[in-house]
Amino acid sequence: MRPLTRAEEDIMHLLWQRENARVAELIVDMPEPKPAYNTVSTIIRILEDKGFVGHEKAGRGFKYFALVDKSTYQKASMKKMVNSYYEGSFKNMVSFFVKEKNMSAKDLESILKDIDKTED
Known part of the structure; x- marks a missing residue:
């Protein structure tokens, strides 16, 4: 299993709590100062590349979910x-x-x- 950065772990904890979420929903749950949408989106894509996160189409965007419990x-x-x-x-x-x-x-x-x- 590939190691995660602190930022990646923080997002994984949010996904484990929520089970699935859009990027904007994850940002709402993050502490101040909130990161930029693009930052969270980039980290999600990295987590997908590492095999930790999957996604499904939800309206015009995506909902993300943990692939690793x-x-x-x-x-x-x-x-x-x-x-x-x-x-x-x-x-x-x-x-x-x-x-x-x-x-x-x-x-x-x-x-x-x-x-x-x-x-x-």
Whole structure:
């Protein structure tokens, strides 16, 4: 799966929320300062080229929709990050967050409880 830029990810998040939208509808959902219509349209075309977005005719324009679901993208992104920064080890990643004080013992206990639930 090809990586996305921050701007591309922002648009994908909007499409995952809406399921489908015209460019103008996406712009309405974007924070201020709103990007230009042509900017969003260009990013949508790039996402289409990357295989993340499809479109369908809607009146005189198009409605766009995600071809890659959020869960699939999350899994691929996390795998890439763990492989790139933590030598492919989720243990190393968690250890990093604990050392940086971004995760407490209470957080770890909660994660272990969640793991126990999924193993049942």
